[in-house]
Amino acid sequence: MTIRVQNVSEPDVHVQDSQYDIGEEQIERIFECFPLEVKDRKVLVKPNLLGLFTPDKAVTTHPSLVRSVVQCLKRRGACVTVGDNPGLRGYGDNERIARFTGIHDAVEDCYQNIAKRSTQVTLKNRRNDSVLVSTAVLESDLIVSLPKLKTHMLTQITCGIKNTFGYLVGGEKTKLHSLSHAGRDFCETIVDVFSIRPPDLTIVDAVVAMQGSGPSAGDPREIGKLYAGRDAVLVDLFTAGLIGVPPERLHQLHIAKERGLLSKTVEALKIEGSWKPVQNFAMPSTFKSAVGHRFFSTLGSLIRWGTKLEADHDKCIKCGLCAKQCPVEAIKMNPYPEFGKGCITCYCCHEICPHGAIHESGLMRYPRKLWAKT
Ligand code: SF4
Ligand code: SF4
Numbered sequence: 001m002t003i004r005v006q007n008v009s010e011p012d013v014h015v016q017d018s019q020y021d022i023g024e025e026q027i028e029r030i031f032e033c034f035p036l037e038v039k040d041r042k043v044l045v046k047p048n049l050l051g052l053f054t055p056d057k058a059v060t061t062h063p064s065l066v067r068s069v070v071q072c073l074k075r076r077g078a079c080v081t082v083g084d085n086p087g088l089r090g091y092g093d094n095e096r097i098a099r100f101t102g103i104h105d106a107v108e109d110c111y112q113n114i115a116k117r118s119t120q121v122t123l124k125n126r127r128n129d130s131v132l133v134s135t136a137v138l139e140s141d142l143i144v145s146l147p148k149l150k151t152h153m154l155t156q157i158t159c160g161i162k163n164t165f166g167y168l169v170g171g172e173k174t175k176l177h178s179l180s181h182a183g184r185d186f187c188e189t190i191v192d193v194f195s196i197r198p199p200d201l202t203i204v205d206a207v208v209a210m211q212g213s214g215p216s217a218g219d220p221r222e223i224g225k226l227y228a229g230r231d232a233v234l235v236d237l238f239t240a241g242l243i244g245v246p247p248e249r250l251h252q253l254h255i256a257k258e259r260g261l262l263s264k265t266v267e268a269l270k271i272e273g274s275w276k277p278v279q280n281f282a283m284p285s286t287f288k289s290a291v292g293h294r295f296f297s298t299l300g301s302l303i304r305w306g307t308k309l310e311a312d313h314d315k316c317i318k319c320g321l322c323a324k325q326c327p328v329e330a331i332k333m334n335p336y337p338e339f340g341k342g343c344i345t346c347y348c349c350h351e352i353c354p355h356g357a358i359h360e361s362g363l364m365r366y367p368r369k370l371w372a373k374t
Helices: 024-033 063-075 094-100 103-110 135-139 162-167 170-179 183-196 232-243 251-258 290-298 300-306 321-325 348-352 365-373
Strands: 013-017 042-047 079-082 118-122 130-134 142-146 148-152 156-158 201-211 219-229 308-311 331-333 337-339 358-361
Touching (some): 013 024, 013 232, 042 063, 042 103, 042 162, 063 142, 063 201, 118 135, 130 135, 142 162, 148 232, 156 162, 156 232, 156 251, 201 232, 232 251, 308 337, 321 348, 348 358
Parallel strands (some): 042 142, 148 201
Antiparallel strands (some): 013 219, 148 156, 308 358
8 A cells, every 4th residue: 555645835847957966965855845755665766767778868767766775765765676577578588687777786696686576456448348457556655767868659658647558567568569559549558557555755857858769769868957856747747848759749638637547637747846847858750730630630551551561681690589570570570670561660679679770761750750849
């Protein structure tokens, strides 16, 4: 059971200026703002450990944030576990990825491969009624989620809500990707997984975020902010304001509102700390602009037909990781990846490629890029 120290005067979101490394004093300010009763309680710290990416790539949560959060929790007497389920089939690679991202060394004995034990839980979802969740998630008294703010080719952004998709062990993600292909459909699933166990505190690493073709092949974008809140939906609402995107245009927030999980506007948020919208934050080419949204809504089938992926042979090292991750086995290595007709444009291969070698091709690539900027 979760124990929270409620304070009616606390803000929805606390924001502070930050650089790397993120120090413990910064995290102390967040815990002062959002107190948690953690003594002798099991606390799961959930960073974004997407794949084999070093911290300078701005793909994974910065290890200094994870380290400082763990130290502050330990000082308060918490029993801390740090873990995530990276990738789609990442059971065996879990520890290797944790080491690659610098997070394993940052938290030492607190790291755990949370993919090793899983429990079947009911999912309120129109395409699937149960999923395998890491048992560590269900056994924790408290969850502190540490997302990295990034764009996402399939889900538009990945931040507070989306970080909880890592509750699912690898094979389950594969299944859900193959059941719900389109961006909005998949975002429904994300919100359903989030609803299994919303985190108790979300602290976002937006010191260096990712814009453009995220969540792994985009461009690092320095924002210089660390922000936090108890309600991850409100944290994501703030994110929309920060990156200058109308919240109703983000599927995850739109769906959260439909489900009764969001009743505020950015203007109504109680925010502690100074901030202003980031200028010209680049959304992915798949993000639908005001013009593109109407066009894409009308001609959705054309888009799917027109969207193709290809590997840049100058960047690709023929490692085959993309083929292993594809949920519908649409990639054949020959010797470079070849993308077959069965592709459901889930962008998992694009996400997992450590070399940013996969990009869009096909007829829709130019209009997408144009519309993404309008
Ligand atoms: S595209 Fe990326 S993941 Fe796929 S084989 Fe090439 S380097 Fe590996
Ligand atoms: S080829 Fe890539 S985008 Fe297509 S289904 Fe496989 S992983 Fe998804």
